[in-house]
Amino acid sequence: MTEVASPERLLFASTARAFLDKEASLARVRELHSSGTSFDGAWWQRAAELGWASMLVPEELGGGSVSGDGVADLALVAEQIGTTVAPGPLHPVNTVLAGLVDADDAENHSDTIESLVSGALIASWAVYETGGAWAPGVTSVMATRSDSGFRIDGTKDRVEAGAESGLFLVVAELNGAVRQFLVPADAAGVTITPQKSIDLVKRYARVTFDAVQVGANAVVGSADQTPALLARQSQIAQVLQCAEVVGILDAVFGFTVQWALDRYSFGRPLASYQALKHKYADMKIWLEASRATTRAAIAAAGARARDADMAVSVAKSYLGEHAPGMLQLCVQMHGGIGVTWEHDLHLYLRRVTLYRSMFGTPEDHNLRVYALTEQLESAG
Numbered sequence: 001m002t003e004v005a006s007p008e009r010l011l012f013a014s015t016a017r018a019f020l021d022k023e024a025s026l027a028r029v030r031e032l033h034s035s036g037t038s039f040d041g042a043w044w045q046r047a048a049e050l051g052w053a054s055m056l057v058p059e060e061l062g063g064g065s066v067s068g069d070g071v072a073d074l075a076l077v078a079e080q081i082g083t084t085v086a087p088g089p090l091h092p093v094n095t096v097l098a099g100l101v102d103a104d105d106a107e108n109h110s111d112t113i114e115s116l117v118s119g120a121l122i123a124s125w126a127v128y129e130t131g132g133a134w135a136p137g138v139t140s141v142m143a144t145r146s147d148s149g150f151r152i153d154g155t156k157d158r159v160e161a162g163a164e165s166g167l168f169l170v171v172a173e174l175n176g177a178v179r180q181f182l183v184p185a186d187a188a189g190v191t192i193t194p195q196k197s198i199d200l201v202k203r204y205a206r207v208t209f210d211a212v213q214v215g216a217n218a219v220v221g222s223a224d225q226t227p228a229l230l231a232r233q234s235q236i237a238q239v240l241q242c243a244e245v246v247g248i249l250d251a252v253f254g255f256t257v258q259w260a261l262d263r264y265s266f267g268r269p270l271a272s273y274q275a276l277k278h279k280y281a282d283m284k285i286w287l288e289a290s291r292a293t294t295r296a297a298i299a300a301a302g303a304r305a306r307d308a309d310m311a312v313s314v315a316k317s318y319l320g321e322h323a324p325g326m327l328q329l330c331v332q333m334h335g336g337i338g339v340t341w342e343h344d345l346h347l348y349l350r351r352v353t354l355y356r357s358m359f360g361t362p363e364d365h366n367l368r369v370y371a372l373t374e375q376l377e378s379a380g
Helices: 007-023 026-035 041-049 070-084 090-102 106-118 226-262 274-303 308-333 335-339 345-357 362-379
Strands: 123-126 142-145 149-160 167-174 177-184 190-195 204-215
Touching: 007 041, 007 070, 026 345, 041 106, 070 090, 070 226, 070 274, 090 106, 090 123, 090 149, 090 167, 090 226, 123 149, 149 167, 149 177, 177 204, 177 226, 226 274, 226 308, 226 345, 274 308, 308 335, 308 345, 308 362
Parallel strands: 123 167, 142 167
Antiparallel strands: 142 149, 149 204, 167 177, 190 204
């Protein structure tokens, strides 16, 4: 686990880990997959009672965090989730909350925020376009004004926990500007088509909006503020992915090293062979570099630093480049057992492979870093 300074955060992390070990173990993940279930709603409500959906929400809106740095505390939970590749809507719920609490009209959505914080409601960010790459400011979904508020038309793809969500935060175009709207999942004209992923329990959905009517209070934030909201939500989604991947790498590297110490070949432990030692040294470097870049991204996002977008893209790019290769190498280090269904390695590899492509590939973020570098240099 990434080192934490305060005893309060250490207790918080250990509580999260104990909860996951009991309620969302690797064995439980396999059971959910066998039953065709993504996650148990009652389980998420218990997780919300531990504060997993409150850390980005200010106290006046019913939230609060352990250390006062909600991004860091939330990332600590995501890292613990990585150790068991647990299910659940931690990412989509908190990404939606990040947009709601930062909006100029956050008070108008206080009931929704309260329901999300308590775990009574699950929401997801409908941002991806059908067949499109990661581009949160580009949308083909159209919003038009109506007598009762707004009409939403179009389709969103790869909506995490779409079939389990009761509410969507939809990115749409209104009068030539990108805006966001809260749309109930049970509204007339909403069609949800489940989508499977390479992960055993992560589920997505294609959500179609056909003349969906929402009230005037469904819009979130002003037209001028929406680009900043999209940027903030993107940061939170990407930071949570990076933190979870760090937890995965830490767990997999730990039991792979232990395997090399316990497994003997020609009377010697595998860990004693110099060729293998070099591989373990490489993986240790990748792990610590992943941890360092992620920690920098978390700090920048938590402080709302000027270079937060840059730090987050650097972390997302680095982990996307190195994490899948590191997991593949761990599979090879286990030999034949590493490629079996019974071994847990593929559960981790599936989650890492999925996250490599969601919310921007390494190539997307490399281009983003280049563009941001030019912007920072031109701004002086």
